[in-house]
Amino acid sequence: MTKKIELPKSYAPKDYEDALYRQWEKSGFFNPDKLPGRRPDSYCIVMPPPNVTGVLHIGHAVMLAIEDLLIRFERLRGKKTLWLPGTDHAAIATQNKVEKLLWEKEKKTRHALGREKFLARVKNFAQESHDTIVTQVKKMGSSCDWSREAYTLDAPRVQAVAEAFRRLHEMGLIYRGQRVVNWCPHCQSTLSDDEVAYRPAKEKLYWIKYGPFVLATARPETKLGDTAVAVHPQDQRYKKYVGRRFKIPGVLGEFEVVVVADGVVDREFGSGMIKVTPAHDFTDFEIAARHGVPMRQVIGEDGRMMANTGKYAGLTTAEARAAIVRDMEKMGLIEKIEEYEHNLSVCYRCGTTIEPLPKLQWFIAVNKPFTFRQSARSPIKDIGDGEKITLKELMSHVVKTGQIQIIPDRFVKTYFHWIDNLRDWNISRQIWFGHRIPVWHHDTCQMLGIMDTMHQPDTWMRDAYVILDKPLDEYADDEIVYCGKCKNGYTIKKIKEGHFTQDPDTLDTWFSSGLWTFSTLGWPAEMADFKNYHPTAVLETGYDILFFWVARMILMSLALIGEIPFKTVYLHGLVRDEQGRKMSKSLGNVIDPLAVAAKYGTDAVRLSLVLGTTPGNDTRLSEEKIAGFRNFTNKLWNIGRFVLSQTSISKFQIPNSKTLPDRWILSRLSEVTERVTRHLENYEFSAAGEILRDFTWGDFADWYLEISKVQKQSSPALAKNTDLILRHTLAVLLKLWHPFMPYVTEVLWRELQGKEGGLLLVASWPAPGAREARAEQAMKNWQETVAAIRNLRAEYKVPPEREVEAEIVSAPAGLSEELAWLEKLSRSKISAVKKAEKKGQAAALAGSMEIYVDLAGAVDRGRESARLQKERESLESYLAALEAKLKNNDFLKRAPSAVVEKEKEKAAAARDKLARIRRELTSLGADG
């Protein structure tokens, strides 16, 4: 016998959460190596690393809730589970943040501070931000293994990045090239295509006289960099000009262009002819490349006109545009100006208009075949080791063949579409914070390249370097490296003496996060973790970074280790406010997950983010919703409180002798266990949670708990058995709920099991027991009986304290055994009769039973008959529909026989019920 336990009346999360988390952490069970029992199967999720730019937001909370749910589920199922946490240095985002702070507080730019000092500031900021985030991740109850925590910019990851760069370069996938890139004049950096956002803007379209032609342009200032004119190859109007050169009068005098024919030109837009500015437009750059047209850069990295633009030099592009238009008008070169709307390319971080510029950059080639190397233990299906293939082909292959599954699957299409449009990935960034590109340029060759500007400097310069994949002082002085251009060997000593200069650029932040699934597991070293956990099981993240991140991880993993990074991608939706707007600080509609967790409990917040949501769809969150789930955690708490305070045995066995309600609740529990398990396996978290909630609140609390009160008063033996069922059901429920709401379940588990019971965290997932269909059906009838009596009571406003008398006609066998609880729950005195004896009773139907409730003269006959007539009508139309269906030969002939049978049964039941209602009505009429 254990002593009865007293718990507070309502659940106060803050009294338990922190202590429990510490207890979990201390137990060591977050670390898969310390989990108890034999665990042959590994299961690993690497956490999408939050940026060290600030604090945790509600999006992180969704990510943590779902991943912790998966991890706890699989841990309970006996897998060796690793959830590997970490943070992301988020290069541009973090640098911008610190630059902004620096400017606000000290009115200094990063250049005023200098690279080293500035980086020290960023490092401090990142550290503080990291510490906050870790505390917050813990607050959410995340059961991740902190002993393996990683950071995208810590020493092991720096090593992995350098190694990855060197290997990809060796494979011929990384190259240096002169290309027009997205340049943000504010961030002073290039951006990848995905970092460009679009903003609709009203702009002017200038129709200009262009030598013998007229054409339309939105950017007259780029005329200074024009080197060609392009038309559509099939355009009859201009065919005769193709290949010819023309002198074009301009604001700085005449210049020469060549007319080329290219398919990208739209004959319908403008005059069907475009001016080509290879240095400042992506399309133009490609046209120029296809036709060997020279390039002339006129806009600099500061977003201003360069020295070669005469009197316009130094003006911003906007100023230059105004000035040039004015000058052209004077020269009579402007034909007309139209208004039109189009999408302006802007920096997704700061909103500044993008300037396309030519720059020497590092790229990853996605369309270049390379020699694919398979992983020995987890090879990619249907691809041979050593096969020549492009990254694009590989990336679509693994998704097309289902080796990587994306949930929800509609994103597969989006993924393919993205791949189809993918261009070489620009990985250089002209910012300071991040992974420095591990390349040292050979100064002599660089000089020769620059002197050779008349030719193509980039082809010369792009090979003039060595790659050093570790810090300079880790090399021996006499080690020799070779310049890729002059092919001469140089000692490290020479490099130290300053004959080489390190590339000033850093890598795109997605380069390092692309390695995340394996750089966190020890790669490039062949560590046990890497062998045990790669490929990882699931990558869970928001659909908004499918391209940025998910696709990059697939790319890196395939190229570098010949494996998929994860088997399943689960994409959650974005959390919006109750009006469906994005949460943002400026709108003031953000819900801070930690604030609401403090107010309503972490479990409630987690439930509100998981239930009522579907993958890939945005959800609306309100405090009311969270409060609703707080109510539920309290409900569970009180269920636990009741069981704990009412039961006085500590055993967990199911008794041999069981009542109908006992058999019913166990059967239902089996069904729930089975369905919840299946839904969780299928990533249907919401469905699993709803089934559990309905069972917990409905079947268990509303019915079984109430029935148990009656059973416990019946006999000592029955009371003991009831206790066993109560404790068993609660124990199973706590396990099933644990992945959703770890805290309250762990507290109740401790109270239920005592110290010897161990932590719920590492308990075992329940296996469904046997189902008892007959018990479920019988119970359903009795529940309907209770509901029918309650219904009539409510209808006639019988005060709750008053007991009524009820007669049941054609009650099935077994009524006497259930009588006690039926009477208690319906607050009635029930007797079985052959035929209703008393007058003035209200009637209802439950299953095959007819129930009469004596309302002691309170029955309003008119109302009673109106009620029955209403029921009759709906039943009649229902039956009519069924009968029509059953008369339909096509239905009988074509529908599966099981369906036909089912419809027949329904019709029979309806007919029976209808007959009885009609009887009621006549008796009601006869009485009057």
Place this chain on the structure above:
RNA sequence: GGGCGCGUAGCUCAGUUGGUUAGAGCGUUACGUUGACAUCGUAAAGGUCAGAGGUUCGACUCCUCUCGCGCCCACCA
């Protein structure tokens, strides 16, 4: 310009291979403090599943079109 998603009860959303008299929570209404829980209980009202066609014995579910909302991608200068 392409592509995707959404439109189901007043609100937020479920609805798993087409076969229920279409469900839940919140809200509303009525009654209620019966020793776990008022962060609660019992019961009720509330939907021509955006609209129009089509396929089918049968459509919330599949197809086509229309309307409304949202998102993503794109080299119309």
